[in-house]
Amino acid sequence: MKKVGIPRALLYYKFSEMWTTFFKELGTEAVVSPKTTKQIKFDSVKNAPDEDCYSTKLYFGHVLALKDQVDYLFIPRFGSDHHTYVGCPKFIGLAEVLRSQIPDLPEIIMPHYNKAKSGHRKIAFFRKAYKVGLKFTKNPIKIIRAIIKAVKAQKNHYKTILIDEETLHKWERSETILNEPPRYVENERQLKIALVGHSYVLNDPYSALGIRTSLQEHGVDFITSEQMPRNLIDKQMDKLDYDLYFLYEREILGAIMHFMESKTVDGIIHLMIFSCGPDSIAGEVAARLSKRDPIVPLLQLVFDELTAEAGMKTRIEAFIDMLRRSEDEQTLLLTTKVHI
Template sequence: MKLGIPKGLLYCKYHTFIETFFKELGAEIITSQDTDKYILNLGTKYCVDEACLPIKVFHGHAASIKDKCDIMLIPRIMQLQKREFICPKFCGLPEMITNDIPNMPPLLNYPIYAFSKTKRRNWLLKAGLIFTKNIFKISAAYKKALSTQENYKLSIDTSDFPIKTALVSHPYNLYDTFTNMNIAKKLNKLGIGIVTEESINESIINSEVNHLFKKPFWHFARNSYGFSTYAAENKKVDGIIYISSFACGIDSVVIELIKNRLKDFPMLILKIDEQTGEAGFNTRLEAFSDMLKRRCTNL
């Protein structure tokens, strides 16, 4: 059986686990190509206008492989951490895909509660039974997938540069070089090093979040706030670049929380959408780079 896996949203973070698990069950994995202009145009064609860029890109990935697979994995991610939730569009993603894109194959879309070992096992059992009735084979596939995921490290760390910036965003914005216009490479060419949230321990992020008057409701808000404030106040970086998808409600809140705490700390907010022209993007990066260099020289 051919299983289609779109290379969008949290694929960048969990693809090692997912692909290993289903390959061990005998599935033939069909993935979409890396994000490019074709994928973006396809997503823009099918997705509703009001959606953010990552959701539109995911639509493009799904549409590009819908005729190549027997079943497609469209994860309905509900929670990654206990008492924290994820963007509502993740929860309703299967319905969006089904209603927006015609002639879709059957979807593998059971709800995912990743924080719970029991619920995670139940999801894997339900998904695994589609490909094999052998419970022991499913269990062995789960153990192997878990092992490969634990050994997989996702991060950007070029902190050996004299001037460094924290690159903050949701994972799918950070690691999709098409939608973020290869920002890491651009910054390195300007002589700016990069640090991402994976470079600090999660316990530190949780400690920083305790400064807020209440625990963040959204998972990505906690990570972005905790990492940004810690990196800035502990002089791990000289500035912050926040990549935000246009129309992202979560970002609109967390950006203000970060700015309110860090006051006049250098922070550049870059909004990304379907526009692929890089001139304005490059100009803002160059200006921010020049400002950081002058500021660090004068300290």
């Protein structure tokens, strides 16, 4: 059985279901690289171009972890799956950059798909997927079935991850929990936080230094930006007097703006990746909006390979303390000193 390697980085966190299903249905073994480890980070930083963002660098490590175990690498040149908005240009160049940086890679399967710029629609998608399928089987029925199942798997994935408006409001009223149940902390109010960032940061405990677990342990219930209902994101984006055309950044800024407006969370934690262009735009916009309307506190954390874990922990702890104390009536008693 042929083995197709899929690096567990960047868009894998969006399209894992589609990709793995597709290759399995074609009768190949889809090999996903292990979760990010210190070794993968080390290999990434050593081999990736200096100017790339931290998440793109990590992609290199995942490719290196796979290269000797697989017959093919699947690195699509992905432009966008939206008719107007685009992904990151780095996604398109990734396969070629990797091929030139690391000479002895196995054959790279790199279909180009771009709905926004090249006008690729359903038929183009089908044609491109079919061509990939032909590498592994001559049986057209098998390929068509693989495509249908893969698309279906992706739709199901969206269904499980995206929540509808009703569920969101339920969460805002603290009637439901969407992620890891927060630990109970005696005598402390449970906090609600919006955790905002790229899917490949939110879901990779290594790059975000295990923030999901640490929030859970601090007794914080959270919602992530990738769960947010799309219509609410678009509604917020319409308020900007320019068109933010980075599809995944819209998700991030939209989520921040929604919660700044609704004021239904205690705070917002914005995870940013160092030297990510779109992140630096959204980060600056978010910081300015927060200055204008500072009711919901915003904590922006920038991650890269040099990020010191101790400093991040201190910031997160201090932020949680700040949110807890601001509501805590006890602080009032403490700050007014009684002289006897």
